[in-house]
Amino acid sequence: MNVKEYINSGIIESYVLGMATEAERQEFEQICASHPEVAEARDSFERSLETALMQEAPAPPAFVKEKLLQQIAPPVVEDDGVAGMTEAPVRRLNPWKWVAAASLLLLAGAAYWAYSTNEKYQDLAARQATMEKQLQQSTAALQLLQQDADILRHPMKTVALKGTEMAPQAQTTVFWDTTGTKDVYMLINNLPQPTSDQQYQLWALLDGKPIDLGVFDFDVKEKRLLVKMKNVQKAQAFAITLERRGRPNPEVPEGKAYVVGKL
Numbered sequence: 001m002n003v004k005e006y007i008n009s010g011i012i013e014s015y016v017l018g019m020a021t022e023a024e025r026q027e028f029e030q031i032c033a034s035h036p037e038v039a040e041a042r043d044s045f046e047r048s049l050e051t052a053l054m055q056e057a058p059a060p061p062a063f064v065k066e067k068l069l070q071q072i073a074p075p076v077v078e079d080d081g082v083a084g085m086t087e088a089p090v091r092r093l094n095p096w097k098w099v100a101a102a103s104l105l106l107l108a109g110a111a112y113w114a115y116s117t118n119e120k121y122q123d124l125a126a127r128q129a130t131m132e133k134q135l136q137q138s139t140a141a142l143q144l145l146q147q148d149a150d151i152l153r154h155p156m157k158t159v160a161l162k163g164t165e166m167a168p169q170a171q172t173t174v175f176w177d178t179t180g181t182k183d184v185y186m187l188i189n190n191l192p193q194p195t196s197d198q199q200y201q202l203w204a205l206l207d208g209k210p211i212d213l214g215v216f217d218f219d220v221k222e223k224r225l226l227v228k229m230k231n232v233q234k235a236q237a238f239a240i241t242l243e244r245r246g247r248p249n250p251e252v253p254e255g256k257a258y259v260v261g262k263l
Contacts, residue, residue, distance in 0.1 A: 006031070007041045008261065010158035013173050013187075016045055017152055048171060048189035151175075151185060151226060159238050161261035166242075167192050172259045174202075174238045175226070182231040184213055188221040191258065194242055201243050203253060204235035211235070212251050215243070237262040 014020040015028045032039040156175040163170035171189040176182070186202060194200070202213040213229045220227050241255040 001031075003035055003037055007038060008160055008162060010160050010173075010261075012038075012042050012045050013158045013160055016042065016049065017158075019152065019156065019158065045171075045189065049187075155179060156185075157263065159261045159263055161238055161240060161259035163190075163259055164257050166256045167258045170259050172240055172261075174261065176232070176235070176238075182233055184229045184231055186216075186227045186229055187225065188227065191218065191240070193218050197245055198242055198255075199245055200240050200258070201250070201253065201255075202229050203239045203241065204232040205237040205239060206234050207236070210239070210253050213238075215250065235263065 011020065011024060011028055015025060020028065028038075032042060152175065154177065157178045159174040159176065161172040161174060170191050172191065173187040173189060175185040175187070177184075184202075184204075191200065199215050199217055201215045204211040204213055211232055213232060216227060216229075237260065239257045239260045241253045241257050243250075243253065243255040247254060
C-alpha cells in the first residue's frame with residue numbers, strides 16, 4: 001500500500017468528521033495500528049480541527065479576571081499613624097453647631113450613598129450589556145456551527161489539500177457535493193498569513209486548466225468553520241494560490257500554489 005496516497009485520499013478527514021462508512025472506519029483503524037505515519041496524520045488533522053473550533057469560542061468577560069484577583073489579593077491598608085504623637089486638643093461645640101455639623105455629615109453621607117449607588121448601578125448595567133452581547137455572539141456562533149454540521153451530513157467528496165514547497169505545513173480540506181448541487185465548501189486547517197496586499201484564491205483543475213472558485217481573506221476562518229466557495233461541475237484536483245489584490249484578470253492565476261489536492 002502506498003501510505004502517502006492513502007493519506008492524501010481524504011479518508012482521514014472522512015473518518016474524523018464521522019463521514020466514513022463502517023467498513024472504511026474499520027479498515028482505517030487497522031491501518032493506523034500498523035502504520036504510525038497514518039495515525040500521526042490523523043492526530044494532526046484532529047488538532048487542526050480543534051484549533052479551528054476553539055477560535056470560534058468567545059473569550060470570558062474581562063471583569064471575571066478582575067473580580068478574581070480582588071478576591072485573591074484584597075488591598076492592604078497601611079497605618080499612617082506615628083507612635084508617640086500627642087493627640088490634638090478637642091474643641092467643644094455648642095448644641096446649634098453640633099446640629100449643623102451633624103446635618104452636614106448626614107448630607108455628605110446621603111450624597112456619597114447616592115453617588116456610590118449610581119456608580120454600582122451603572123457598573124451592573126454595563127456588565128449586563130456586555131454579557132448579553134457575548135451571549136448573542138455565542139448563540140450566533142453556535143448557529144453557524146450547527147449550519148456547518150448540517151452541511152457535512154450530506155454526502156460529500158472530501159479532498160485533502162496538502163502544502164507545497166511554498167508552505168510544507170499548510171493544509172486545507174475541500175468538501176464537494178458531486179451528486180447534487182455541485183457546491184464547494186472549504187475548511188482552512190492551516191495557511192500562512194499573507195501581507196495586506198495579497199489574498200488567497202481557490203481553483204478547480206480540469207485537464208490542466210484552472211477554474212476560478214473565488215478569493216478569500218485570511219481571517220475568514222475566524223468567522224466560519226466552513227467557507228462556501230463557487231460551485232463547479234467537473235474537477236480533477238483543487239489548489240489554492242496566493243494572489244495580489246486587484247490584479248487585472250482574476251480568472252487567470254499569477255501567484256504560487258500553496259496547497260494542492262487531487263481527487
